[in-house]
Amino acid sequence: MHQQQIVHRGGSLAFRLSFADRKTLAISVLPDGTVAVSAPQGTPLSKIEQRIVARLPWIDRQKAYFAQFMPRSPARQYVGGETHLYLGRQYRLRLEQGEDRNVRLYAGRLVVSVPEPDRPDQVREALEAWYAERARIRLPERVALVQDQVRHLGLSHSDLTIRTLRRRWGSMSPSGRLTLNRNLIKAPISSIDYVIIHELCHLAHADHGPAFYRMLQRLLPDWEARKARLERLLA
Ligand SMILES: [Zn+2]
Incomplete structure (x- = not known):
């Protein structure tokens, strides 16, 4: 299996190429959006690229179809109990009232203290600053x-x-x-x-x-x- 990339009008497309004992070339789009191409042994790369470019409209449609099922991070609300990522782990927010803006990881929580913890804009600003610093x-x-x-x-x-x-x-x-x-x-x-x-x-x-x-x-x-x-x- 090789990772390949073709550049065509308007962008580039990465695809995984494998060769198999088969007579025809098969192009498939996997649910994660990966484009997989299985080609007969010895097919020149130029010919494979030609075939892919010809199928681009279909590939784009398949990708769009699968994309609608991809998990999306929901928009953050910046309220207590919500989870936020840091170094690949989810931490729940604990909001506290405090004079100074402060964020710390404590006991598995992301503890945010701001003057008005019920104001999501203050929580968001404090968190953004913390992420930037980290x-x-x-x-x-x-x-x-x-x-x-x-x-x-x-x-x-x-x-x-x-x-x-x-x-x-x-x-x-x-x-x-x-x-x-x-x-x-x-x-x-x-x-x-x-x-x-x-x-x-x-x-x-x-x-x-x-x-x-x-x-x-x-x-x-x-x-x-x-x-x-x-x-x-x-x-
Ligand atoms: Zn790169």
């Missing part, structure tokens, strides 16, 4: 640890920026500037490390071609499970 502390720690493991391969980034990104978990510029999505602080450490390794692999391979996935697979054989967990938790 991200500023924990994400660079993970980057340093992961970086140490791959430095011997010549994968060294130049600097790190943490900010809220709309549609991606991270990015790597050609000059080695790593950017991580601040919201990763809600994900399990195993998934945070996956995103960091994924981005560091881009220092060797800018695109998502076969060489990129070979390197990722070698460094992190269970990367797909880590990615799936990230997407499931933070959908």
